[in-house]
Amino acid sequence: MELKLDGLCVVTDGRSLVRDLSLKVLTGQVVGLVGPNGSGKSTALRCVYRALRPSSGTIWVGDRDLARLPLRHSARTIAATTQDGAVDFDFTVEEVVALGRAPHLRGNQALGARERALCVSAMERLDIGHLAHRGVLTLSGGERQRVLLARALVQEPDILILDEPTNHLDVRHQVELLALLRASGLTVLVVLHDLNLAAAACDRIGVLARGSLVASGPPEDVLTAELVADVFGVTASVVPHPLTGGPQLLYSIGSSR
Template structure:
């Protein structure tokens, strides 16, 4: 499923947080948003998963205006893991993951054997099957994040929107989770803080600064020392990853003027 963001603008309390952003995540692509803190990444993604209505422009799923769909129908097509998603659920892990099945159930939610199989597979897929009977509140931050990713996968969407999905994860978990998401064949639109993770996993990167897209393209073409100095205010040294050849970055401070 293709996601198109068309001329999106967001104004909140008199401040323009996103300015005329247009981008596309093609079917099955893994597309990253990178940019400094406060650049507009999360605001843009909140429009994509319907937590925020844009001031102008629209989001389309395979050509359909997202806001023309019912909440249930959009939830069948698109799942999201917001940055602030670690909430204080007083449920077991299995119950939290089962929430991802709600868009597929009728008015009277009844959990089927298929729902249970889907939830088990999602938990196992993120390496959290052993947590099924644990209380959500007893988990570490990294464990909670994996469970919430499993909940999104249990929703069986065709589009996955992730806002800093590797928060609270150690490096092995970061690599495992992003590889898992990529292997699922979904269309993925994600904000990533770690530029090296973005370079390793993304087909396409959009760099956003002060609410505008300032560069778009393959990681090797976009993550240049000149752009990183301009947008992130750091000096970057590019090296090839020894196994994949993907561009990787070493950073230090810009010299004083």
């Protein structure tokens, strides 16, 4: 299902956090949002998963205005994980993952065989099956992050919104997660801080600075030394990946502006 942000603006306390953001994620694409801290990336995502109401602009889910969709419908269509990954109660891992089925169930309806199988499959895909009976508050940050991603997959969404999903993950699980996203067939909008991971995982990249979209396109067109210097204030050389040919950035430590 296609996702489109059309002229999205967010203004709070007289301050413009997102300015006229227009971005399209085609069905099955992985599109990354990158930019410095405070550039509006997370704010834009919050509008998509309806934690925040935009000041103006429209978010299209397929051919429907997100603001006009019933909450249950949008909860079935869009799944999200946030960057803080907060879990306040010591539920077990399997209990947290099962919460992903809530938009599809009525009241206190129990999980059926299909729902339980979905939960088991998602936990195995995220390498947390062995943690099923552990309390989430006993887990590391990376393990908790994978639990929340499993919960999002169990939701069976058409669109997946991820805010820094590789936060706290070790290198192996970062690579495995991004490979999973590439193979999922879902429409994915993801915020990433690691530009090399974004280059490897994303079909297209949008670059935000001070709330505005300053570049958008395939990684090889967007991630240039000039853009990295202008937007991030660091010196980097861009070289082709020896296996894929995609862009990889080599940073010059001590050469930031």
